[in-house]
Amino acid sequence: MNPDLGRLYPYPFERLNALKAAAPAPDPALEHISLSIGEPRHAPPGFVVEALTRALPTGLGAYPVSRGLARLREAAAGWLERRYRLGPGALDPDTQVLPVNGTREALFSFAQAVVTRQQDARVAMPNPFYQIYEGAALLAGATPLYLDCTEDNGFVPDFEQVPAETWRQVQLLYLCSPGNPTGEVIPAATLARVLALADEHDFVIAADECYAEIYLDESAPPPGLLEVCRQLGRDDYRRVVVFHSLSKRSNLPGLRSGFVAGDADILHEYALYRTYHGCAVPNATQLASAEAWDDDAHVAANRALYREKFDAVVPLLSPWLALRRPPAGFYLWPRVAGDDTAVAAALWSECHLTVLPGSFLARDTAAGNPGQGRLRLSLVAEPGACIEAAQRIRDWCAHHGHRTVAA
Ligand SMILES: Cc1ncc(COP(=O)(O)O)c(C=O)c1O
Numbered sequence: 001m002n003p004d005l006g007r008l009y010p011y012p013f014e015r016l017n018a019l020k021a022a023a024p025a026p027d028p029a030l031e032h033i034s035l036s037i038g039e040p041r042h043a044p045p046g047f048v049v050e051a052l053t054r055a056l057p058t059g060l061g062a063y064p065v066s067r068g069l070a071r072l073r074e075a076a077a078g079w080l081e082r083r084y085r086l087g088p089g090a091l092d093p094d095t096q097v098l099p100v101n102g103t104r105e106a107l108f109s110f111a112q113a114v115v116t117r118q119q120d121a122r123v124a125m126p127n128p129f130y131q132i133y134e135g136a137a138l139l140a141g142a143t144p145l146y147l148d149c150t151e152d153n154g155f156v157p158d159f160e161q162v163p164a165e166t167w168r169q170v171q172l173l174y175l176c177s178p179g180n181p182t183g184e185v186i187p188a189a190t191l192a193r194v195l196a197l198a199d200e201h202d203f204v205i206a207a208d209e210c211y212a213e214i215y216l217d218e219s220a221p222p223p224g225l226l227e228v229c230r231q232l233g234r235d236d237y238r239r240v241v242v243f244h245s246l247s248k249r250s251n252l253p254g255l256r257s258g259f260v261a262g263d264a265d266i267l268h269e270y271a272l273y274r275t276y277h278g279c280a281v282p283n284a285t286q287l288a289s290a291e292a293w294d295d296d297a298h299v300a301a302n303r304a305l306y307r308e309k310f311d312a313v314v315p316l317l318s319p320w321l322a323l324r325r326p327p328a329g330f331y332l333w334p335r336v337a338g339d340d341t342a343v344a345a346a347l348w349s350e351c352h353l354t355v356l357p358g359s360f361l362a363r364d365t366a367a368g369n370p371g372q373g374r375l376r377l378s379l380v381a382e383p384g385a386c387i388e389a390a391q392r393i394r395d396w397c398a399h400h401g402h403r404t405v406a407a
Contacts, residue, residue: 007138011131012360013037016344019357023345026352033389035377036354038180038331040251042305042380045298048252052288059284066275068099068259068286075290076244076259082296083212084227091226095264096237098271099281099289102256103210103243104132107174110241110260111136113273114172114204122166125174126157128181128362128371130208133174145170146363148370155184155333159194167201178211178222181361181376182333183326185215185222192228198239204266207242210258213249213299215328216307222328226262237262241270248330249299250292257281257289306330309379309386316390320397322404332377333358335404340373343402351392 016036026032067073073093080097081090091097100106107130115121115137123137127146137144145166147157162170175194177186186194198205207225215222229237245258260267274280281289292298313332314325323334336343340357347353358374379386397403 002139004139004141008135009131012356015360016354016356019341019345020348020354024349026349028352030352032352032354033381033385033392034354035379035381035386035389036356037380038378039253040248040330040380041382042251042302044251044255045292045295047295048250048255048288048292051291052255052284055284055287059282059287062283064280064283064286066098066271066280068281069283069290070094072099072259072281072286072290072293073097075293076261079293080224080226080244080261083221084224084230086226086230090230090235091261092264096267097259097261098267098274099257099259099286100243100274101258101279101281101285102247102253103208103245103258105256105279106243106258106260107132107206107208108136108139109273109277109279110206110243110270111140111142111172113270114206114266115140115142116171117141120169121171122169123172123174124162124170124203126176126179127365128358129174130176130180131361133176133208134363137172142171144363146365148365148367149179149182149184150367150370151335155179155182156186156190159190159197164201167197167203170201170203173198173203173205175205175207175225177207177209178215178326178328180211180329181331181356181358181371181374183211183329183331185327188223188228188231191223191225192232195225195228195232195234195240203239204263205240207240209242210245211248211329212244214303214306214330216303216310216325217327218300218303220327236264239263239266241266246289246292249302251302252292255285255289257285257292305383306379309383312383312387313377313379313390316387316394318405320394320403320405330379332379333374334377335374337402337404338373340371340375344375347393347396351396353389353392
């Protein structure tokens with residue numbers, strides 16, 4: 001077997017299950033509430049379900065092709081142009097857009113296509129991170145370079161701190177904006193700086209923007225990397241590929257549908273990789289996805305639901321736990337006192353809540369583990385369940401005198 005498989009870390013949820021199994025069992029009379037998973041639970045749009053059902057009979061009878069259907073590529077390009085005010089014709093749907101089966105597989109396979117197996121190959125990524133970036137780097141034969149996101153740097157990696165000789169080893173940089181788990185948005189000026197670094201040190205940027213449509217201020221949509229490219233007159237999106245998904249935007253995590261867009265030369269090679277990998281998106285999925293990308297109204301309604309939950313939950317927790325209402329995403333990233341795994345275990349045993357210890361989402365660097373002392377609380381459940389969970393955490397904090405803010 002490939003020895004690099006042995007370099008993979010256990011997935012955070014495996015570690016969480018082990019933590020819960022070792023902790024005292026909770027009271028079964030108390031209904032379990034999960035705040036650990038990043039799986040949207042709002043209803044999928046009915047018109048997409050109908051479109052999928054309509055497309056199935058013909059869709060099932062044909063092999064899909066890796067390049068995907070023009071209908072979907074055009075819808076994706078149209079959405080990008082609307083969402084990021086790129087202007088009409090800013091993207092060529094034939095060469096600059098490629099459908100994928102959700103961003104997870106694409107984020108993984110992209111590294112396999114990009115990284116050359118040199119001894120010192122490095123793949124840079126935020127820390128804490130979505131663990132696929134790390135697994136992709138390791139299985140591509142590269143060494144991860146973890147860029148800490150902490151309160152001190154506003155949860156945005158300090159790209160200037162990386163020495164030039166390290167940048168020279170970097171072949172691929174994963175960005176995650178809005179970030180999981182922090183919900184932080186990388187400012188446009190920082191994205192411009194990252195583009196300059198990519199030119200200077202010759203690396204490719206994979207911008208994971210799968211939370212791009214989940215933001216709390218309707219008047220401040222997070223900037224995207226293609227948008228910054230356009231502002232800089234970088235109309236060929238050189239070195240840049242962005243990753244988008246319907247999972248969070250349209251509550252369709254089970255559809256497995258997303259797309260990548262950007263540099264036509266890179267996508268040409270990546271499409272070749274995908275042809276061999278055999279991961280073409282089923283035609284019925286593509287046709288239903290095109291309808292979803294064409295519509296923005298259901299996405300605004302989705303955002304309103306998340307806003308409602310943040311509005312209710314943040315005031316319950318903020319008198320006890322240091323946290324900020326993030327600009328985007330559907331996570332809270334509060335600071336807890338002491339060991340985050342001990343707090344997560346206690347919330348399981350005493351409150352029947354599942355929360356994710358922050359340290360499970362990050363790796364140790366010279367400055368320690370940037371997830372240590374934090375929890376990731378995912379507000380995907382119904383508003384009532386999120387509020388009930390927040391009340392239990394508040395009561396637990398009050399009972400134990402557990403505070404990370406001034407009384
Ligand atoms: C940061 C980030 N990227 C990518 C994904 C993968 O999403 P999907 O494969 O459903 O598009 C997730 C899912 O939780 C995520 O949190």
